Amino acid sequence: MAEQSTIMNQQTEDYSLDEQKKRPWHVKLVSYGSFILLSLVLLIFIDLVTGALGTSITIGILEMETAESESIVLFMRVSGMILLGLSLIVGRFRFAVYERRNGRMLQDLLVIGILLGVFFAVNLGIGILAVFFVFFWDPKFAEQWQDRTLKIYRFVISGSVLIWFSLEAFLSEGWIGTTLLPRVLTRSLSDIMMGSGWEPLTFCVVVLIMTSYLLLPKAFYALWGFRKNIESFWREFVYEPMGLVGLFVIGAIVLIAVFAPFIATHHWGEGSWVLEDLLAPPSAEHWMGTNHNGQDIFSRIVYGAQISLLVGFLAAIIAVAIGTTVGLISGYFGGFTDTILMRITDLFLSLPTLPLMMIMLALFGRGLQNVIIVIAILGWTGTARMVRSEALSLRERPLTEAAHALGANDLYILFRHIFPNTLPLVLANMILGVVNAILSEAGIAFLGFVDIHGQPSWGIILHWASNNGALLNNMWWWIVPPGLLIMLTALGFVFVSHAADKVVNPRLRGRR
Amino acid sequence: MALRTTVGTRRYIVNRVVQTLIIWFLIVTLNFIIFRIMPGDPRASIIEQGMPPELRQAIVERFGLDKTLLEQYVLYIVALFQGDMGFSFSHFTEPVWETIFGFRFTNTFVLMGASMLVAIIIGMVMGVVAAARRGSKIDTGSTVVFLVAYSMPVFWIGLLILLYLGFNFGLIPLAGTITRGVEHANFIEYAADYLHHMIGPWIVLTLSFIGGFYLIMRDSVLDVFTQDYILAAEAKGLKERTILYGHAMRNAMLPMISVIAVNMPFLISGATMTEFVFSWSGLGLLTYDSVLAADYPVLQGVFLFLATITVISNFIADMLYLRLDPRITY
Numbered sequence: 001m002a003e004q005s006t007i008m009n010q011q012t013e014d015y016s017l018d019e020q021k022k023r024p025w026h027v028k029l030v031s032y033g034s035f036i037l038l039s040l041v042l043l044i045f046i047d048l049v050t051g052a053l054g055t056s057i058t059i060g061i062l063e064m065e066t067a068e069s070e071s072i073v074l075f076m077r078v079s080g081m082i083l084l085g086l087s088l089i090v091g092r093f094r095f096a097v098y099e100r101r102n103g104r105m106l107q108d109l110l111v112i113g114i115l116l117g118v119f120f121a122v123n124l125g126i127g128i129l130a131v132f133f134v135f136f137w138d139p140k141f142a143e144q145w146q147d148r149t150l151k152i153y154r155f156v157i158s159g160s161v162l163i164w165f166s167l168e169a170f171l172s173e174g175w176i177g178t179t180l181l182p183r184v185l186t187r188s189l190s191d192i193m194m195g196s197g198w199e200p201l202t203f204c205v206v207v208l209i210m211t212s213y214l215l216l217p218k219a220f221y222a223l224w225g226f227r228k229n230i231e232s233f234w235r236e237f238v239y240e241p242m243g244l245v246g247l248f249v250i251g252a253i254v255l256i257a258v259f260a261p262f263i264a265t266h267h268w269g270e271g272s273w274v275l276e277d278l279l280a281p282p283s284a285e286h287w288m289g290t291n292h293n294g295q296d297i298f299s300r301i302v303y304g305a306q307i308s309l310l311v312g313f314l315a316a317i318i319a320v321a322i323g324t325t326v327g328l329i330s331g332y333f334g335g336f337t338d339t340i341l342m343r344i345t346d347l348f349l350s351l352p353t354l355p356l357m358m359i360m361l362a363l364f365g366r367g368l369q370n371v372i373i374v375i376a377i378l379g380w381t382g383t384a385r386m387v388r389s390e391a392l393s394l395r396e397r398p399l400t401e402a403a404h405a406l407g408a409n410d411l412y413i414l415f416r417h418i419f420p421n422t423l424p425l426v427l428a429n430m431i432l433g434v435v436n437a438i439l440s441e442a443g444i445a446f447l448g449f450v451d452i453h454g455q456p457s458w459g460i461i462l463h464w465a466s467n468n469g470a471l472l473n474n475m476w477w478w479i480v481p482p483g484l485l486i487m488l489t490a491l492g493f494v495f496v497s498h499a500a501d502k503v504v505n506p507r508l509r510g511r512r
Numbered sequence: 513m514a515l516r517t518t519v520g521t522r523r524y525i526v527n528r529v530v531q532t533l534i535i536w537f538l539i540v541t542l543n544f545i546i547f548r549i550m551p552g553d554p555r556a557s558i559i560e561q562g563m564p565p566e567l568r569q570a571i572v573e574r575f576g577l578d579k580t581l582l583e584q585y586v587l588y589i590v591a592l593f594q595g596d597m598g599f600s601f602s603h604f605t606e607p608v609w610e611t612i613f614g615f616r617f618t619n620t621f622v623l624m625g626a627s628m629l630v631a632i633i634i635g636m637v638m639g640v641v642a643a644a645r646r647g648s649k650i651d652t653g654s655t656v657v658f659l660v661a662y663s664m665p666v667f668w669i670g671l672l673i674l675l676y677l678g679f680n681f682g683l684i685p686l687a688g689t690i691t692r693g694v695e696h697a698n699f700i701e702y703a704a705d706y707l708h709h710m711i712g713p714w715i716v717l718t719l720s721f722i723g724g725f726y727l728i729m730r731d732s733v734l735d736v737f738t739q740d741y742i743l744a745a746e747a748k749g750l751k752e753r754t755i756l757y758g759h760a761m762r763n764a765m766l767p768m769i770s771v772i773a774v775n776m777p778f779l780i781s782g783a784t785m786t787e788f789v790f791s792w793s794g795l796g797l798l799t800y801d802s803v804l805a806a807d808y809p810v811l812q813g814v815f816l817f818l819a820t821i822t823v824i825s826n827f828i829a830d831m832l833y834l835r836l837d838p839r840i841t842y
Contacts, residue, residue, distance in 0.1 A: 242656070343531075347538050349774060350826065352818035354781035355799045359546070359811060362803050435663060442665045443785055447800065462668065466789075471675050479675060483668030490663030498659065 023231070030234045031227045038223050046212060050076055053117075076210070083213040109211040125165035125185035132158060138409065161185070229423075236503040243499025249492035253485070257305035264299035268455055271295045279468070281477070288477045291461075292468045300456050301482055307457035308489065311372055311441040316433035318376035323383025324419075324426050330384070331391025332414055342388070349381045354443065361449040371450050375437050383429040390422045424504045431497040435490045442486050458482040521834065532827045539819045544588050546815075547808050548581060597816075598809035602802070608813040612795065619689055620794030623710060624783050627717035628772075635722045636768070639729025640761050643737065644752075655730070662723025666782045670716045670789035677712065684712045687791035713790045720782045728771050732764040739763075766837055773829035776822040 023031075054076045058069035111134060119127035136157070142150055165185045237243050256263060265287070272278075272294030280290045288297040330341040360374050394400065395418070403413045444450060445459025448467075452460050461482045465471075470478040579587070591598070597608040638658070642651040677683045685691065689709050696702035736742060737760060745755045772779075784796030791797065795814055802810040 242652075343535065343538075346531075346535050346826075347542070349777070350535065350539065350819050350822040351542075351777060352780055352815060352822070353777045354784045354796075355803075355811070355815060355818065358799065358803045359815075362806075439663070439665055443667060443781070446665075446667045446785075447788060449803075459665075462671070466671060471671065471679055474675070474679060476675060479668075479671050483665060483671070486668065487660070487664050490665075491660060494659050494663050498655070 026238070027231055027234055031231045034230050035223055035227050038226075039220055042216070042219060042223070046216065047077060047080070050080055050210075080210055080213040083210060084216050087214045087217050110215060113211060119189045121188060123186050123188045125161060125168075127189075128161055128185070129158060129165075132161070233500075233503060237499060240499035240502060242495045243503075246492040246495025246497075246499065249488055250496065253305055253489050253492065254309065256302060257309050260302045260306055264296075264302040266296040266299040268295065268300045268303040270299075279473070279475070281475070288481060289475065291464055291478065297461070297478055297481075300461055301458065301485065304456050304458045304461055304482065305485070307368070307455055308438055308441060308459075308486065311368070311375070311457065312434045312438035312489070315372045315375040315379065315437035315441070316430050318372065319379040319433050319437070320383050320426060320430045322376065323380035323429065324387050324422070326380070326384040327387025328391050328414055328418060328422070331388035332395055332410070332418055334392070334395075338388075341384075345381050345384050348378065351378065353378050353440075357440070357444050358447065358449050361444065366449060366451045368451065368454075371441060371444065375440050379433060379436055379440075383426070383433070386425055386429060387422050390425055391418055394418050394421050428497060428500060428504065431493050431500065435493045435497075438486065438490055438493075458486045524834070525831070528827060528830055532823055536820065536823050539823065540589070540592065540816065541585075543812055543816050543819070544585055547812055548584075592816075597813045600807055600810045602805040602807040602810070608809045611798065611810055612813050612817060616794050616798050619792060620783060620787070620796065623713055623717065623787075623792060623794060624779070626710070627714050627721055628779070630714075631718045631721035632725055632768075632772075634718075635725030636729045636761070636765070639726045640733050640756060640764070642726075643730045643733035643760075644756050646734065646737075654726070658723045658726040660723075661719050662727065664719065666716060666720040666785040667789050669719055670712070670786055673712050673715060674789065685709050689793055709792075713786045713792050716786045716789070717783060720786070721779065724771075724775065725768070728768060729764060732767045733760050736760045736763045766833060769832050769836075770829045773822075773825040776825050777818070780818055780821075 051073055054073035055069060058072050059066070115127065115131055115134065118130050137154065138150075142153065145153070168186050272290075274294065277290055277294040279292055280286060280294075282289045286296045286298065288301065291297055291300070326341055326345065330338045330345075356378060357374050361370060364370055399417055400413060403417055408416075441450075441457060442459035442462070445452070445457050446463050446466070448463050450457070450460065452463055456464075459482075462479065465475070465478040465482075595609065597612075600606050600608055600611050635658075638654050642654045645651050673684075674686065678686050685708060690696075690702070690705050691709075694705070696705065742755060742759060745759050750758075780796070783794070784799060786792065787794045787796035788800055795818070798810065799814050801807075802814065
């Protein structure tokens, strides 16, 4: 066995040396395909964020009619796309913005937009703290100060805001029950603006967020550069049969989800009240029988793939994003920040997951977005711990010191040097996070803590099955397929993660 | 092997104790806040439409719901240290302590203990064997099997086992912990009935735990195999069995301890699903019922209990590490 693996290794090396220039078709396919896929995901994500933001501002704050808000949101999306097109052209002709200043101004605009968003969505206190952390943590006027003075300055300002904020939280209505202080910092900007005639000002947030479209070409460029890593990863990955099987399974299920309307024989909600159509066994008309509402189970399962995958991917992405941010900040800055963040992580680690999910969903509503959020905020701790330990070790390496010596600031080092080096770890966590999210969603759906009357997920189908005597009547065609699909999806991701682990983690390949 | 009581070690232990206490206190506070910031009035679930106002007032005062939040918090902490977790809304105003620890805790404990024991033993042995024969048919085969077990939804295996073993073949009872309405002559008969009911949930829970344990064991044994002391042991000419079980397995067991402790919440989640499917009257089923009935005192109690278990097991894991691994000194 050992010999065989050595031979295989030899082959890989020869191969990569000789054929570096002319890549085989599958490497090309994976490299361009993944670039296009990632770019599309990014684009759709930004588009979704813009849409959600526009809707919440127009309906939530400006209290517009639905039709009016829809047209405004559409306008925002289209103008965003136009901005993207413009910046692509600008980037192509290498105008000064991208060439010399590296889009620095745009980046600042984006940060300002996000901070304003915090002011509007959360409250003034957190907003002021965030502004302080981003812009005044290491200010220009303090360049000559000593470390000690700087520390005192930071501590006094953030401390006084925090103390005032918590005093207000305690002493205004709701905590102790008496109003001793006027509520200023604990209110959000949109709260204050409501009914003052200044509401349209909220649109400046949108305008600033729109700059993210202008930054997209940069992101595409970064993704293009990322292609090389994917290629080298793929060259190793090809030799892991387990990973290929997993990839194949995931691909098949994604295809089912995308082309659900064409594959399904009926619509998922299309019921029937004819007695013969209820709880019918499999037939030529209904391949997996019908449920208690006369709905076609096969079609419901096909449509279920959409919900299960959506929840799985989104929850995993959010969870990993939270975990990576916390881990990076905690590991890189260390000290007091590290202690606080890690205690919070410990706290989240020791919360009982499923009971908390049930409680939160029962009380905050059972919509799809709540399911995603609940799974995400209970699932980021593992990533945070791993990324933290990786960042801790990266911080001590020469690359950080060199970057410091060249005059790079902390944020730059964090995002340009530390973060890219933790990427394999982050991606591995993401894959496992998808498994975790899909299984969690199936579980809470089965217990009935999601919106069980809307478009079904596989867990919801099983919920109805067990509530309508599928067991009693031995209707295995109602129970086996959805569970099998959940298992296959999870298995696909687990296989890929297992194989990827071998590729990324040389120690698992053993001594050679 | 005595615990090395160097100054550093002692300081580390004190640090861990303080940290554990802080986390626990945070959980206690969070447990209080979570049930207060939630939308909806907890009173709504016990006060009905036609109640006379005096009775309504009496109920509100009985549960202390008319006081301000700070007063409620102080009362809650004081009562907690007196071992008083309030009264259940839905279980005929039974004390929460009774609801949790009466018989439900025992049921959950027996079920989880039995499944975890078997899962850990099988998972560890198979993990060591597979890692020792890396790349062989045994390794690939068992890895695939355990990965499948890992990705099966817990409740679905439960449903399948109920369907086939329960309904089709009648081998296991369909629900509950004992047969209802049967007078058991003696303890042995009672125990036999109880165990008969436990077969289904036990198989399901074991299956759901086993995959994770196997994977971690295999990974950490593989890790150990790359260490120099294994090479040294081979060079000494030790028997393969001695190296495997004496050197590799002992060292690989350390990560297992902390993984089990950290994954406590997930293990408990699995138990909740299983208890629901088999109507096994334990803490998981209690949580489910309490969420549906908006029984806040019981939820608070269960929540606190589960979180406390996790915190304590994390602490014990760290201490065990210190005790078992002579290389660790602080």
